[in-house]
Amino acid sequence: xxxxxxxxxxxxxxxxxxxxxxxxxxxxxxxxxxxxxxxxxxxxxxxxxxxxxxxxxxxxxxxxxxxxxxxxxxxxxxxxxxxxxxxxxxxxxxxxxxxxxxxxxxxxxxxxxxxxxxxxxxxxxxxxxxxxxxxxxxxxxxxxxxxxxxxxxxxxxxxxxxxxxxxxxxxxxxxxxxxxxxxxxxxxxxxxxxxxxxxxxxxxxxxxxxxxxxxxxxxxxxxxxxxxxxxxxxxxxxxxxxxxxxxxxxxxxxxxxxxxxxxxxxxxxxxxxxxxxxxxxxxxxxxxxxxxxxxxxxxxxxxxxxxxxxxxxxxxxxxxxxxxxxxxxxxxxxxxxxxxxxxxxxxxxxxxxxxxxxxxxxxxxxxxxxxxxxxxxxxxxxxxxxxxxxxxxxxxxxxxxxxxxxxx
Ligand SMILES: [Zn+2]
Numbered sequence: 001x002x003x004x005x006x007x008x009x010x011x012x013x014x015x016x017x018x019x020x021x022x023x024x025x026x027x028x029x030x031x032x033x034x035x036x037x038x039x040x041x042x043x044x045x046x047x048x049x050x051x052x053x054x055x056x057x058x059x060x061x062x063x064x065x066x067x068x069x070x071x072x073x074x075x076x077x078x079x080x081x082x083x084x085x086x087x088x089x090x091x092x093x094x095x096x097x098x099x100x101x102x103x104x105x106x107x108x109x110x111x112x113x114x115x116x117x118x119x120x121x122x123x124x125x126x127x128x129x130x131x132x133x134x135x136x137x138x139x140x141x142x143x144x145x146x147x148x149x150x151x152x153x154x155x156x157x158x159x160x161x162x163x164x165x166x167x168x169x170x171x172x173x174x175x176x177x178x179x180x181x182x183x184x185x186x187x188x189x190x191x192x193x194x195x196x197x198x199x200x201x202x203x204x205x206x207x208x209x210x211x212x213x214x215x216x217x218x219x220x221x222x223x224x225x226x227x228x229x230x231x232x233x234x235x236x237x238x239x240x241x242x243x244x245x246x247x248x249x250x251x252x253x254x255x256x257x258x259x260x261x262x263x264x265x266x267x268x269x270x271x272x273x274x275x276x277x278x279x280x281x282x283x284x285x286x287x288x289x290x291x292x293x294x295x296x297x298x299x300x301x302x303x304x305x306x307x308x309x310x311x312x313x314x315x316x317x318x319x320x321x322x323x324x325x326x327x328x329x330x331x332x333x334x335x336x337x338x339x340x341x342x343x344x345x346x347x348x349x350x351x352x353x354x355x356x357x358x359x360x361x362x363x364x365x366x367x368x369x370x371x372x373x374x375x376x377x378x379x380x381x382x383x384x385x386x387x388x389x390x391x392x393x394x395x396x397x398x399x400x401x402x403x404x405x406x407x408x
Contacts, residue, residue, distance in 0.1 A: 003076050003309055005040040005144045006031075008047055013146045015051055016076055036357055036398050037405040038077065038144060038312060055301050056141055057151040057294035060261070062130075062250045064137055065287025068145050069295055073304040076145060079312035080287050081403060083133045085215075086318070087126040092213040127253045131260060133316055136402065150266035151298035153274055153290070156258060157251030163219075176220055183218055191225035197239065203228040209241050221245045267298040281305065314381060314405040317355055344370045346391045352376060355400035357407070360389050364397070364407045381406045 003016035017025075022041055025031040034042040052070055056077075059065040062085070068077040123131065141147060161167055180186040187206045194201050207226045210216030222245045226234060233239045254261075262268070274290060277297040283289035288311060292303040343353045352358070356367045358378055365386040368379040376394060378387045381404045 002039075005035075005038055005077075007034060007040060007042050007143070009043055009045065011042070011143075013142070013144055014043075014047065016145065037314075037407055038079070040144060051146050053148040054145050055149055055151065055295050055299045056145075056147045057291040057298065058134075058138070058153075059287045059290035059294065060134060060153060060254060061287070063287050064134065065289070065291040066137055066141060067288055067291040067295060067303065068141055068147060069292075069301055069303045071301060073302050075292070075303050075308050077141065077312075078288050078309055079314065081133070081137055081313075082315040083130055084316045084318065087129055088215070089213055091125055123256065127256050129316075130253050131257055134257075134261075136316075140403075149299065150264070151269055151294040152261060152264055152266040153271060153294060154258075154262060154268040155271045157248075157255055159248040159251055162246075162248065162251070183220060183223065186220050187223045188225055190220065194225065195227035195230050196224050197226060197230040200227040200229070205231045207231055207234060207241075209243055210245070210247065215247045215249045217245065217248065219245060269294055269297045273297045312405060314403045316402055317404055319355060319400055319402055342370075344374060344376065344391045346394065350396055352391055352394065352396060353400050355404055356396055357398035357400075357404075359395045359397055360387055360393055363387055366404050367400075 002019055004019055004022035005016045006014045006022075008014055022031070022039075025043070026033070026041065030045060031041040031043050034040045052072075054068055054070055054076065056066065056068040058067075063080055063082045065080050066077070067075060069075045138150070160172055164171070177183060177186050180189070184206050188204060193204065195204065204225055204227060206223050208216045208218075209222050209224060212218075216222050224241060230239065234241060274293050274297055277293035278289060281289075281293060281296060281302070283292060283305070292305070295301055295303060343351050345351050352367055352370065354367050354370065358365065358367055358376075360378065363378070363386055365378040365380050368377045368383065368385070370376055370391070374391050375388055376391050377385060378389065378394075379385050
């Protein structure tokens, strides 16, 4: 059964129903479509608020896995949503643009640093967005199902242990750089003072394989020795170097959010218990499976794995599209896209914006770009182009949101 989620006329969630009943309700005019993904209908008349207990669990992280299950183990909702990874990079480009603009267009301005202060509880933008994502998904579940209680994982990631599980005691103070002057020295020595691409021993530079603002670390594994010539080619994107390291940015960001997670209203479970529950349920390593294990560990409810609803997948997108971060105008354009089309209005007066859910001849997708000519590019949730069609032929199903889903 694919559950159809139901909310009452005041917007409060009720127990979901089957697609058959939903079809009848819609046909009789007793309900209307409230949301297409996850498919939710709203009753137009009063209803007896019959409810059972519903337990929800979440595996936190860049990709969140969420599961909600009835007290008898029936899984009512199962989804995975991936967060945004572009924030630091966008802010980096914006800072570059601002800096150059200030240098170009202003004379002397007195220093204004001294009146700036970060408010209490300030979080870095990427961390703040990660927190927003976690609040958003939780709210989404609570507005779809009458959740009784939540289970969340609590742990502190130990990044030192992640690359060396054997470490203990004094080992925490001794990294790979022990006895070396600095990272550069270590990397040059490791690569025997030669460019790793052409073997040239002159004009040596150290290169971050994953760039710093893209989340690359200063760990030696993320760095190689290159000569100036090769380095220029690599930065220009003409040569690619294989990435060897895993980024520890997400564990660090989750660590930064720990005080907020700890304050959440939920049953907190440690990773050890989650792992034990997962083995007991013989589940894989997917994010939703971790969430199922959390529910089992926290409430003793065994999720019915044989009878799962469809896994709904989605990702977070930015809802603004002013493209202020672009250093160069779009191909063929004369100026930056800050003045580009933010919306188009069709003949019947419907306004279309980026990430609106639209339909054309049975194909459903999200608005990706809006052209002045009136044509609209429609893509699926991962950005694969589906159709290019005039705005007049499109039917809007749902307004844009910060999550886009895999829809069929
Ligand atoms: Zn070289």
